[in-house]
Amino acid sequence: MTWEPERLDDQRHLSEADPAGMLPAVAASAAHVRTGYRTAVEAEVVGRLAGHGRPRAIVVAGVGGSAIAGDILAAVAGNGAPLPILPLRSYQLPGWVGAADLVIAVSGSGAAEETLSVATQAVRRGCTLLGVGAPGSPLEAIATQASATYVPVPVTGQSRANLWLLATPLIVAAAGLRLVQADAELFERVAKALEDMAHRCRPSSESFINPGKSLAMDLAESVPMIWGSSALASVAAYRLACQLNTNAKYPAVHGELPEVDHNQIVAFDGPLAERDIFADTAGRTLRLVVLRDVEEHPQVTRRREASVRLATDRDVPVTELTAEGVHPLERMATLIALGDYASTYLALGYAIDPTPVSAITELKARISQ
Structure with a gap:
């Protein structure tokens, strides 16, 4: 399974590789x-x-x-x-x-x-x-x-x-x-926010302006560490990690600030944060994905900003996404929808059918025997 970003703008591929219609x-x-x-x-x-x-x-x-x-x-x-x-x-x-x-x-x-x-x-x-x-x-x-x-x-x-x-x-x-x-x-209002996200992330929208495809391209060939800056953003972080697992069959780590600053942040100094610029092929390395909410505890804001700087200082690539809307449900919906699109596009970029979950099906069969 190889990552080919050009697949994301191939309308025929997006249709044929998604026979059950996850998009x-x-x-x-x-x-x-x-x-x-x-x-x-x-x-x-x-x-x-x-x-x-x-x-x-x-x-x-x-x-x-x-x-x-x-x-x-x-x-x-x-x-x-x-x-x-x-x-x-x-x-x-x-x-x-x-x-x-x-x-x-x-x-x-x-x-x-x-x-x-x-x-x-x-x-x-x-x-x-x-x-x-x-x-x-x-x-x-x-x-x-x-x-x-x-x-x-x-x-x-x-x-x-x-x-x-x-x-x-x-x-x-x-x-x-x-x-x-x-x-x-x-x-x-929540439904209209989701309609807006669907329009922005539609398959016919090209990668350079499509937020779902852009996030998928950020995540590809990385090991994503997804952090939420509030309770609702952490739910969206967990959802994105699960969607990466089930749609793209892809590993991901999730967490919530400030807790991640007491454990996960140490991975910035680990082997997955290292980059070999002389390697013939790029290895899968760490990427920090921060899901931000407008309602953050002031100290969490300080921790988020310092954590991002720490990642940048160590050449760990960072993607920051901010929730949109006023009501908590609106804000959560925008973050979740973007992640749902990104995980599906990531699967399709690897030519993986996003719908089947064969390992889960096999496990259920084994435990039912």
Whole structure:
């Protein structure tokens, strides 16, 4: 697999190398926000959850491409949330979770065994349960049997390509519980921001003006270390790392400032930061990718600036990207969308089909035996 950047502007290649349509799926993000909002309203999420009162805590269960919906909810609610919001990627509910708590089970397929296990435990413990996933799925069956609320979102393809279908109902629910400020106008602004990003990153837009292709070219032939400068930017950093893994089959490291300044930054002095200018072929070396947010702690801003200077002093290439928008959900959406495009273009630049996840499929087959 060789990196050939000219592939990114070859429209025939972009179409033929993406038979399952990951690029069109990313471009559908705006429609997914609108559909997710409408489906949540039709499922009467706000009214049904309000009848249970405000919970003591919220646990969001999910794995893989569905799990980040819980990270998005926690980051949008932020430090001002009057209760803890815990994303959970596991088979087991924590021992303290009980009847006073809300468990949100998210699964694009509606069949992830970890999420089904947690949803079943939530019902047994008397928790309030909200399910979000495919219609007619095992997860919907659990919710229906427990007389719980379920949002049947029309997921197609891979769960990671349906992020906003899965995440939007969670924000609607949180707004109904007065944990976040979000209404129809906000979701429409988010959808329009995603439409704008889709236009800027469209396949017919050439690499030198296309932010998605430009980021892919930065990432190619490097080992990316992706840092977020706030809670929401760190969610986008994690999402980008996961998308690089699953779309481009590519390694990546992610983290959040200031924590990364206590460990990952030392890699600037390691073997992957070294460059041999006399080598016949360029080796894969470290690249720092900083996802910036307008709402940074002042000390984090100082650390970010100093960290970038430190990388530059050691000839570690740096890419800085800044979130766009006013509301936290808007800002997160712009960073996530750009990363989704970049990871897909990186795959196509290597002539890798971004949709299949053969290693995951094989693993599931092995553990089911």
